[in-house]
Amino acid sequence: MSTRATEPERASGCEDDALGAPERGGTPGGLPETDVKGALTRRTLLVTTGATLTGGALLLSGSAARAQSAVPGASGPRERSLADTGQRHARQPNRNYRPVVVPNGSKLPWKVVDNVKVFHLVAEEVEHEFAPGLNACCWGYNGRVHGPTIEAVEGDRVRIYVTNRLPAATTIHWHGILLPSGMDGVGGLSHKSIAPGETFRYEFTLRQASTNMYHSHHDEMTQIGLGMTGMFIIHPRRPVGPRVDRDFVILLHEWRIDVGTGRPNPNEMTDFNVLTMNAKAFPGTEPLVVRQGERVRIRLGNLSPQNHHPIHLHGFHFRITETDGGRVPESAQQPEGTVLVPVGSTRVIEFVADVPGDWALHCHMTHHMMNQMGHAFPNMIGVKPGNLDAKVRTLLPGYMTMGQTGMAEMGEMGMPVPPNSIPMLGAQGKHGYMTVGGMFTVLKVRERLERYADPGWYDNPPDTLAVAASPDELRRDGIDVNAPAPVEPGTPA
Ligand SMILES: [Cu+2]
Numbered sequence: 001m002s003t004r005a006t007e008p009e010r011a012s013g014c015e016d017d018a019l020g021a022p023e024r025g026g027t028p029g030g031l032p033e034t035d036v037k038g039a040l041t042r043r044t045l046l047v048t049t050g051a052t053l054t055g056g057a058l059l060l061s062g063s064a065a066r067a068q069s070a071v072p073g074a075s076g077p078r079e080r081s082l083a084d085t086g087q088r089h090a091r092q093p094n095r096n097y098r099p100v101v102v103p104n105g106s107k108l109p110w111k112v113v114d115n116v117k118v119f120h121l122v123a124e125e126v127e128h129e130f131a132p133g134l135n136a137c138c139w140g141y142n143g144r145v146h147g148p149t150i151e152a153v154e155g156d157r158v159r160i161y162v163t164n165r166l167p168a169a170t171t172i173h174w175h176g177i178l179l180p181s182g183m184d185g186v187g188g189l190s191h192k193s194i195a196p197g198e199t200f201r202y203e204f205t206l207r208q209a210s211t212n213m214y215h216s217h218h219d220e221m222t223q224i225g226l227g228m229t230g231m232f233i234i235h236p237r238r239p240v241g242p243r244v245d246r247d248f249v250i251l252l253h254e255w256r257i258d259v260g261t262g263r264p265n266p267n268e269m270t271d272f273n274v275l276t277m278n279a280k281a282f283p284g285t286e287p288l289v290v291r292q293g294e295r296v297r298i299r300l301g302n303l304s305p306q307n308h309h310p311i312h313l314h315g316f317h318f319r320i321t322e323t324d325g326g327r328v329p330e331s332a333q334q335p336e337g338t339v340l341v342p343v344g345s346t347r348v349i350e351f352v353a354d355v356p357g358d359w360a361l362h363c364h365m366t367h368h369m370m371n372q373m374g375h376a377f378p379n380m381i382g383v384k385p386g387n388l389d390a391k392v393r394t395l396l397p398g399y400m401t402m403g404q405t406g407m408a409e410m411g412e413m414g415m416p417v418p419p420n421s422i423p424m425l426g427a428q429g430k431h432g433y434m435t436v437g438g439m440f441t442v443l444k445v446r447e448r449l450e451r452y453a454d455p456g457w458y459d460n461p462p463d464t465l466a467v468a469a470s471p472d473e474l475r476r477d478g479i480d481v482n483a484p485a486p487v488e489p490g491t492p493a
Pocket residue numbers: 275307308309310363364365368439
């Protein structure tokens with residue numbers, strides 16, 4: 001089966017979609033609306049003034065950027081930066097930086113007005129599909145849960161309008177971004193909360209290059225619990241570290257959606273039953289598709305209400321190249337196989353995808369790769385029901401004892417489930433039923449790719465697939481499957 005979610009988001013309220021919003025749908029290939037004429041004029045000017053001047057301008061811009069980022073706040077008011085020194089140019093995707101890819105997600109379009117990148121976020125109800133079979137009415141931005149990813153460049157001045165179409169006040173906190181206190185988005189502390197129907201203007205200069213997030217900071221438990229979060233990527237003005245070919249963004253979240261209900265329950269404090277990457281639970285998650293040999297970056301953010309997530313990548317070792325504060329010096333980048341992404345934090349990993357295959361990328365907390373798992377279920381492991389089923393069927397026709405050997409059979413057997421629920425749902429893989437859900441996706445590395453669309457399952461080359469051992473193999477290697485299982489003491493006698 002395909003692991004690609006099929007249903008588009010329905011914007012602007014869960015029962016009434018009359019209101020519009022500036023963004024609908026993913027935009028991996030679509031360039032944002034920009035002041036092309038102005039940008040071309042400035043670029044033409046740079047090119048025609050000659051290489052020396054151009055190089056000098058870039059050098060100045062780069063050293064100014066380093067000075068700014070080396071000593072945060074040391075150069076006076078936070079709003080002073082390279083963008084105020086005449087170096088300000090609205091940096092363009094694919095020309096000045098390689099745009100990020102947001103699986104299952106979207107990006108926030110922008111336009112340039114007087115050298116300021118102007119964005120518009122609309123807080124509103126969103127009917128959201130977590131995976132085929134589970135929809136819920138959430139709160140998000142621009143018809144999306146989570147909100148569209150904001151992408152900009154160090155030195156950019158950004159102006160972000162926030163319109164509140166919710167029935168409650170809200171704010172947006174720009175999580176991890178260095179800015180004036182009055183733009184920080186904590187309702188009542190930084191500024192007034194945004195009343196229903198109001199539009200606020202946030203404006204600041206980006207003085208850093210890092211992976212950040214945004215979220216409501218008004219009635220946080222409710223509004224973050226209902227999905228009011230997003231990612232905010234700031235590319236460096238000058239390249240830092242090895243160039244990456246694929247730059248993915250994944251926001252981790254967790255939800256409480258009781259089976260059969262249609263809204264997440266933000267009052268839940270500890271027991272979350274829907275775990276997501278970019279608001280999708282497997283098998284709703286889109287695969288991360290890369291060409292063999294490409295250098296891959298994955299930017300992970302975590303705005304779950306409660307849990308930290310140890311994200312494990314199969315098949316590769318990676319380096320943690322960024323934390324919330326920006327780039328980790330190369331000498332301090334630890335080789336890892338699992339990266340812990342704490343609540344309220346971002347972590348960025350990089351690696352070269354040099355081995356083709358289908359590789360799991362998932363949270364290693366086992367209950368976080370299940371769908372709508374509950375722990376009220378009795379422990380049935382090892383139970384021998386005898387003739388219990390027949391006896392119970394006299395009272396409950398169709399009764400069948402389950403769970404004696406674990407949970408795998410529940411999803412695989414396609415047991416009938418309540419409407420709008422995905423209890424124990426997994427997916428059919430190439431080699432059988434996959435007993436995973438939740439915070440799980442697949443990195444697909446291929447030797448040849450025309451496009452980055454889902455290439456389907458991996459074709460294993462001969463002799464690289466685990467299969468049942470043949471009698472000849474067992475005989476050759478002296479393996480007696482009926483003998484006592486071999487073991488020796490861990491501490492030599
Ligand atoms: Cu987890």
